[in-house]
Amino acid sequence: MTEPAPVFAKGVDHERITEQLRFVLETDKLKRVLRRNTLIDGSRRENAAEHSWQLALAARTFAEYAPKGTDISHVVEMLVLHDIVEIDAGDTFVYDTHESASQPERERAAADRLYALLPGDQNAHTRALWEEFEARETREARFAHAIDRLAPMLANWHTEGGAWVRHRVTRDQVLDKVRIIGEGSRALGAYAAALVEDADRRGYFTRPASRG
Amino acid sequence: MTEPAPVFAKGVDHERITEQLRFVLETDKLKRVLRRNTLIDGSRRENAAEHSWQLALAARTFAEYAPKGTDISHVVEMLVLHDIVEIDAGDTFVYDTHESASQPERERAAADRLYALLPGDQNAHTRALWEEFEARETREARFAHAIDRLAPMLANWHTEGGAWVRHRVTRDQVLDKVRIIGEGSRALGAYAAALVEDADRRGYFTRPASRG
Numbered sequence: 001m002t003e004p005a006p007v008f009a010k011g012v013d014h015e016r017i018t019e020q021l022r023f024v025l026e027t028d029k030l031k032r033v034l035r036r037n038t039l040i041d042g043s044r045r046e047n048a049a050e051h052s053w054q055l056a057l058a059a060r061t062f063a064e065y066a067p068k069g070t071d072i073s074h075v076v077e078m079l080v081l082h083d084i085v086e087i088d089a090g091d092t093f094v095y096d097t098h099e100s101a102s103q104p105e106r107e108r109a110a111a112d113r114l115y116a117l118l119p120g121d122q123n124a125h126t127r128a129l130w131e132e133f134e135a136r137e138t139r140e141a142r143f144a145h146a147i148d149r150l151a152p153m154l155a156n157w158h159t160e161g162g163a164w165v166r167h168r169v170t171r172d173q174v175l176d177k178v179r180i181i182g183e184g185s186r187a188l189g190a191y192a193a194a195l196v197e198d199a200d201r202r203g204y205f206t207r208p209a210s211r212g
Numbered sequence: 213m214t215e216p217a218p219v220f221a222k223g224v225d226h227e228r229i230t231e232q233l234r235f236v237l238e239t240d241k242l243k244r245v246l247r248r249n250t251l252i253d254g255s256r257r258e259n260a261a262e263h264s265w266q267l268a269l270a271a272r273t274f275a276e277y278a279p280k281g282t283d284i285s286h287v288v289e290m291l292v293l294h295d296i297v298e299i300d301a302g303d304t305f306v307y308d309t310h311e312s313a314s315q316p317e318r319e320r321a322a323a324d325r326l327y328a329l330l331p332g333d334q335n336a337h338t339r340a341l342w343e344e345f346e347a348r349e350t351r352e353a354r355f356a357h358a359i360d361r362l363a364p365m366l367a368n369w370h371t372e373g374g375a376w377v378r379h380r381v382t383r384d385q386v387l388d389k390v391r392i393i394g395e396g397s398r399a400l401g402a403y404a405a406a407l408v409e410d411a412d413r414r415g416y417f418t419r420p421a422s423r424g
Contacts, residue, residue, distance in 0.1 A: 002252055005369055007410045009402035012277075017403060020273050025366065027269060028252040031262045040214055040240040050243045053265035056292045057239060061232050061334070065224075073285035076292070080268045122273065154237065157217055190221035191229060198219045 001026060016119050023117040029087045036093045036163040037155040048083045048091055051151065055079040059147045065187040066143040074140045078133040079147065081126060085110035094149075094177060095169045107134075139184075146184025149177045150192055157195055161204030168206040171196060213238060228331050235329040241299045248305045248375040249367040260295045260303055263363065267291040271359045277399040278355040286352045290345045291359065293338060297322035306361075306389060307381045319346075351396075358396025361389045362404055369407055373416030380418040383408060 004021035008014050033048040056076045063072045086092075088110035092103045115126045133141050153174070156162035164174065174196050182189025199205065216233035220226050245260040268288045275284045298304075300322035304315045327339045345353050365386070368374035376386065386408050394401025411417065 002370060005407055005410055007403070007406040009399070009406040012399045012403055017399075021366070024266070024270050024273055025252055025370065028266070030265075031251055031258070032253075032255070039243055040237055041244075043244070046243070047262065049262035049265045050259065053242075053261045053268070053292065054236070054240065056265070056268060056288075058236050060289065060292070061236055061330070073288070076268075076285070076288060077272065080265065080272070080288070118273070154233070158214060158237065187221070187224045187229075190224055191219070194219040194221040195217055198217055 002028075019117065019119050020122070023114075026114065026117055027084055027087065030084060033083075033086045033091055035091050035152070036167065037152045038159055038162055040155055040158045042159045042162070046155065048086050052080055052083050055144075055147050055151060058151060059144065062147065062185070062188060065185045067139045067185070070139050070143055075144045075147070078129050078141065078144045081129055082133045082144070082148070084114055085130070087114060093163075093167065095167060095173050104134075136180075136183075142184035144184070146181040146188050149181045150188055153177070153192055153195060156204070157199055161199065161202075164199070164204050165206075170208055171200050171205040172208070174199075174205070214240075231329060231331050232334070235326075238326065238329055239296055239299065242296060245295075245298045245303055247303045247364070248379065249364045250371055250374055252367055252370045254371045254374070258367065260298050264292055264295050267356075267359050267363060270363060271356065274359065274397070274400060277397045279351045279397070282351050282355055287356045287359070290341050290353065290356045293341055294345045294356070294360070296326055297342070299326060305375075305379065307379060307385050316346075348392075348395075354396035356396070358393040358400050361393050362400055365389070365404055365407060368416070369411055373411065373414075376411070376416050377418075382420055383412045383417040384420070386411075386417070 001022070002025040004018050004025060031047050031049040034045045035048060035051055038045055056079050059072060059075045059079055066072065066075070085107040089103065089106035092099045094100065111127060111130055115123045115130065118126060132138055133144055136142055136145055152163070156164050163169070178189060178192045178196055181192045213234070214237040216230050216237060242264070243259050243261040246257045247260060247263055250257055268291050271284060271287045271291055278284065297319040301315065301318035304311045306312065323339060323342055327335045327342065330338060344350055345356055348354055348357055364375070368376050390401060390404045390408055393404045
């Protein structure tokens with residue numbers, strides 16, 4: 001844990017700003033959490049911080065495909081925050097069933113530690129936003145998940161299959177994630193489905209072993 | 213320029229979503245624009261995309277230090293977008309007067325190309341947000357600048373002077389940026405001023421040559 005500088009500024013609640021700085025400094029570690037997909041140009045693996053930035057940008061760019069009345073600022077707020085738990089819990093590859101089984105417990109413990117670095121009122125608010133994202137019940141949370149799932153699909157398509165190829169992912173596994181996109185946005189779900197069909201034609205997916 | 217996949221999704225305006233995807237794919241390049249400061253742990257240089265993410269997070273965390281009535285969602289929107297011009301214009305080190313002289317022209321040309329990848333209505337809206345940020349006249353733009361200036365100061369303090377030391381920056385040069393922070397947030401300006409005094413005591417700044 002990086003401790004904030006021991007400085008006192010006139011008119012500023014020292015204890016409170018120190019807690020806020022401790023949180024911001026700690027979240028710097030998200031820049032070192034590597035994801036399975038690469039950048040679009042394939043040059044290196046993507047980290048979770050720059051991924052979060054791109055999701056915020058994409059949510060805004062694709063806002064018109066969210067259900068009517070969706071609060072995009074709220075979506076962006078969730079997307080900026082949602083991956084912070086990966087500082088402790090690591091990135092979980094959505095197609096790894098072993099990793100995914102322990103993910104909720106690992107991420108909950110991470111949320112307990114990380115959001116609690118903030119002053120109490122901000123911890124409660126931030127934690128509630130993360131819980132909302134995880135529960136995927138509000139239209140904002142569903143749209144946030146749609147954006148979160150679509151982004152790596154774009155990266156994989158543009159790198160000739162990328163992580164799908166490297167990790168032997170099947171078309172059906174990806175279509176399962178397309179369903180989640182469709183639940184957040186009908187249009188983006190339709191686009192993702194078409195993208196997966198195209199990727200399949202190009203041979204980017206591993207064929208399930210024949211049962212014959 | 214990475215061209216979006218040639219796929220057609222039922223019920224989705226192909227031309228429009230293709231333009232939006234071209235923009236999102238192009239902005240992936242911001243992940244490869246390196247800044248002068250490093251991560252807080254000093255392990256590598258920071259890129260402009262992960263920097264933008266952290267600014268969005270910091271704006272939210274420090275929201276209470278913005279002038280009353282500041283729309284933080286609007287601040288976050290500007291911060292998510294403001295560095296995209298660096299894809300073409302590169303990162304300009306704020307203490308490099310030679311680079312800074314040509315910065316407005318380079319960034320304007322970049323904005324002309326990059327935001328124009330979006331459909332016309334979105335180009336106009338995004339461009340207006342960027343112009344607002346650059347003009348630094350609204351309280352939202354001023355607070356966004358305060359956050360943008362504070363973040364690298366934290367990184368430099370936590371790496372024993374970091375880019376200040378490497379690029380022989382003086383205390384007075386940094387105090388000039390502290391002034392900009394104070395114009396966006398009195399409290400964050402006071403904190404930054406105290407941080408710079410502390411950094412000065414620790415010898416992180418280059419002394420101006422004596423005129424004796």
